Amino acid sequence: MKNKQTYLFRASIALVLFMILGYTVKFYPENLAVFDESIQTTVRGSLPSLATSFFSTVTVLGNTLTFVFVLVFVVALLYFVKKWKTEGIFLGGTGVTAGLLIVSVKYLYGRQRPSIEHLVSAAGFSFPSGHSMGSMMIYGFMLIIAHQRIKSKGLRVLVETLIVLLIALIGLSRIYVGVHYPTDVLGGFILGFACLNLIFPFYDQKRFEARFQGKQK
Template sequence: MKNSTMRLYWHFASVICLTLFMILGYIVKFYESTVLRIDQPIMDWIVTIRSSYMTSFFTWITKFGNTLSVVFIVLAIVVLLWKSQRKVECYWLVLNTAIISGVGNYLIKFLYSRERPGIEHLVSASHYSFPSGHAMISILLWGTVFLMLLPYAKGSWKIKALQIFCVIFALLIGMSRNYLGVHYPSDILGGYLLGASWLCFSYPHFVKYRLLQVFNQ
């Protein structure tokens, strides 16, 4: 009963995130001028606060959402998990980052075909703008790590500190895309919502198979 209730809560959260994403996506697709009333002033303001220090910082941060960086980070985590016989964790992490975020985000962008902001881009960025791939991969990568650490967080300040780092890092990657001029705020929000929806949906299934793994060891 407890597991069923937990699964219900997580799936409800998934539906909420997906619904919000679909509403936002509908507005972006058919009423872009409406969402630009919020997006554009923020982007214009960002241009006014740019500095050499902030540009260097966010240019460095955004690299952790690039494909090559994500591949190296995921491989490093997978190696550590595999050595610890955490195969279910490995499969879940690869599914979330490689398939759902990597392939899924690339294809979904075609559905909305939103052009990138018209302000100066401080880094190169190809493909369409909505939803942000960097935002989606950051929530799926660091959100997955965050949830993997949940069973070990109680009574451990080190694990809690690592979880806080995951949250802050995911947020910074999203912010970097706004600062660098390659995404609107709504693109970032869309990436977070879509990634969070899948994360909330898949987490109860991950817990189920992880328990089976522990039981069979």
């Protein structure tokens, strides 16, 4: 395990970047227009039907109901079946934290959604992307568990790759379906990454203590 300060330093850097981006979104959104519009145009293209069907499906994996279902299932699996109680508790706590932060931070910035055509329905404010932040925190925490628990290197790399790809595609899907600016997605990823780095050292310490106590019995 790396030094706790390393993770807290990463979290601090990510939080500073998020605050800079958020400040720009709140007070100088026009400075982001060229960046956002150029990426939107590139990602969406002419909205080919195959891509529309694909991204409309992928984006569902970042919906609130999907997160709730995944969390309940995986937490129950970890806690009751695998008996990995620390992992189950912290994953559940990470999910709850993500939900609370998404709602509160969106209201803080109050950014309206893009005026381009929306391919799926979306309510509420735009910055940061809740799908992106939630996927970074929830699926990202699952990646951490997979990295620590899967013993087969080949399987571990496969699972980690799939999770990273899922997180990236969920973020990309929000741009494609038109309900988020690219900077919303970027902000969601940055804030989610910061939260993971804040949570991880406490989780890893608790996991170490649980394993040590188990050996002492």
